[in-house]
Amino acid sequence: MTKADKQTEEKIFDAATKIFEEKGLAAARMQDIANRAKINKALLHYYFRSKEKLFMAVFDKLADKIFKKFSGIFEEDMPFEEKIRYFFKEHMKFLQKNPKLPMFILAEVNRNPELLDKFLSKINISNIKAKISDDVSTSLPEEAIPHLMVSIVSLSVFPIAAKPILKGILQEAGIDYNQFIKERMEVAPEFILSALKQYNVESKNRPEQ
Amino acid sequence: MTKADKQTEEKIFDAATKIFEEKGLAAARMQDIANRAKINKALLHYYFRSKEKLFMAVFDKLADKIFKKFSGIFEEDMPFEEKIRYFFKEHMKFLQKNPKLPMFILAEVNRNPELLDKFLSKINISNIKAKISDDVSTSLPEEAIPHLMVSIVSLSVFPIAAKPILKGILQEAGIDYNQFIKERMEVAPEFILSALKQYNVESKNRPEQ
DNA sequence: CATATATTTGACCAATTGGTTAAACTATTT
DNA sequence: AAATAGTTTAACCAATTGGTCAAATATATG
Numbered sequence A, B: 001m002t003k004a005d006k007q008t009e010e011k012i013f014d015a016a017t018k019i020f021e022e023k024g025l026a027a028a029r030m031q032d033i034a035n036r037a038k039i040n041k042a043l044l045h046y047y048f049r050s051k052e053k054l055f056m057a058v059f060d061k062l063a064d065k066i067f068k069k070f071s072g073i074f075e076e077d078m079p080f081e082e083k084i085r086y087f088f089k090e091h092m093k094f095l096q097k098n099p100k101l102p103m104f105i106l107a108e109v110n111r112n113p114e115l116l117d118k119f120l121s122k123i124n125i126s127n128i129k130a131k132i133s134d135d136v137s138t139s140l141p142e143e144a145i146p147h148l149m150v151s152i153v154s155l156s157v158f159p160i161a162a163k164p165i166l167k168g169i170l171q172e173a174g175i176d177y178n179q180f181i182k183e184r185m186e187v188a189p190e191f192i193l194s195a196l197k198q199y200n201v202e203s204k205n206r207p208e209q
Numbered sequence C: 001c002a003t004a005t006a007t008t009t010g011a012c013c014a015a016t017t018g019g020t021t022a023a024a025c026t027a028t029t030t
Numbered sequence D: 001a002a003a004t005a006g007t008t009t010a011a012c013c014a015a016t017t018g019g020t021c022a023a024a025t026a027t028a029t030g
Helices: A003-027 A030-037 A041-046 A052-074 A082-099 A100-110 A113-122 A125-136 A144-161 A163-172 A177-205 B001-025 B030-037 B042-047 B051-075 B082-096 B101-111 B113-122 B124-136 B145-163 B163-172 B178-204
Strands: none
Touching: A003 A030, A003 A041, A003 A052, A003 A100, A003 B001, A003 B101, A030 A041, A041 A100, A052 A082, A052 A113, A082 A125, A082 A144, A082 A177, A100 A113, A100 A125, A100 A144, A100 B001, A100 B101, A113 B163, A125 A144, A125 B163, A144 A163, A144 A177, A144 B145, A144 B178, A163 B101, A163 B113, A163 B124, A177 B145, A177 B178, B001 B030, B001 B042, B001 B051, B001 B113, B030 B042, B030 B051, B051 B082, B051 B101, B051 B113, B051 B124, B082 B124, B082 B145, B082 B178, B101 B113, B101 B124, B101 B145, B124 B145, B145 B163, B145 B178, B163 B178
């Protein structure tokens, strides 16, 4: 593997990433990828034997990317409230830089169940759950934790995944999408924390529940 | 247009809906649709001249369907808290019956910006916003309403749109997806209401904000 | 019943698409 | 500098796919 080799492989991989993210596996054209990488189509098959192999390489890398960022944040050593705020800030900043990423993963997994296994093998949910569990065990019952986690992910991922639609709707209301997302990085964690605080208050008022 | 005609057109339309929802425009095959409808492929083109026309007809109907259900709920005449609970129950019950619907709309709009206009023309956001505004204007500042709306949609739509992934993750934790969603119909609205109540408490303590 | 009209089909076509191959070119090794 | 191995290309191929067409069949109409 020479220097030129690495460059070419990277050029191809980057081009493939862009095209696959944009169009998805089925609509992506090998020729388009070749054009974007400014190389011959046959060279694609020289480096990555088939469209599927190339796609798998891209999917693998992107799945890794999104999850590394995602889980890493919860590893941080800070108080829970701060962690929630930090998570939304970091995670959404990351997603804003890679706005096509969530939809790509969701759509492709939706259409090809085999990818699910590949994706799940990368993530270690119980680890994250344990981390959160430690943080909130005094204030939240064990069964509520998965719901909290899903709420956190929903509130952070959905507004990015649905970007085109949301952007269109906000436009009609005279609101700038990017500004809205920026606000969201602050609003969403406060929303979560408010809900949890309320839960605390209620459970303290009615400890028998 | 005879009786047989209607039946055939419907058969084709239903088959197309299933295939498009499952695979998306690019991966859907006219032959598969014909097979599913148990008719000849040429007959597809007799009723719907091209793949794109057929797709547009399906997309149109589905976009209509999801939005009719969505907005209709907020028209109901009941107190705000009840409305939120009613919304999650009805909307998520509907989505559970049509689990592929959200991803279909999101993915296709994502890939073809032209569809956005078609979709937006169907919805009347300001109408819904006005309804919510009436309900919460005393307790929530105007600027917070779009965020509340996005939170509501995120919490209800995302867990359905991400069904395959979420199902896989829950499975690893020994939780049944359908049971989880059922819980979510109750948990999510309480989550929202708790967050809002907290907001009220805070704004009453600090009315100068 | 015969004619016109609408529906359905099998056979076919042109274009697209993923993939191959052999030859040309470049860099490395001896 | 000759041989070897790695890289890139143009030309080509087979399969798939959306779409067409003329003939056949069913249905309605006079």
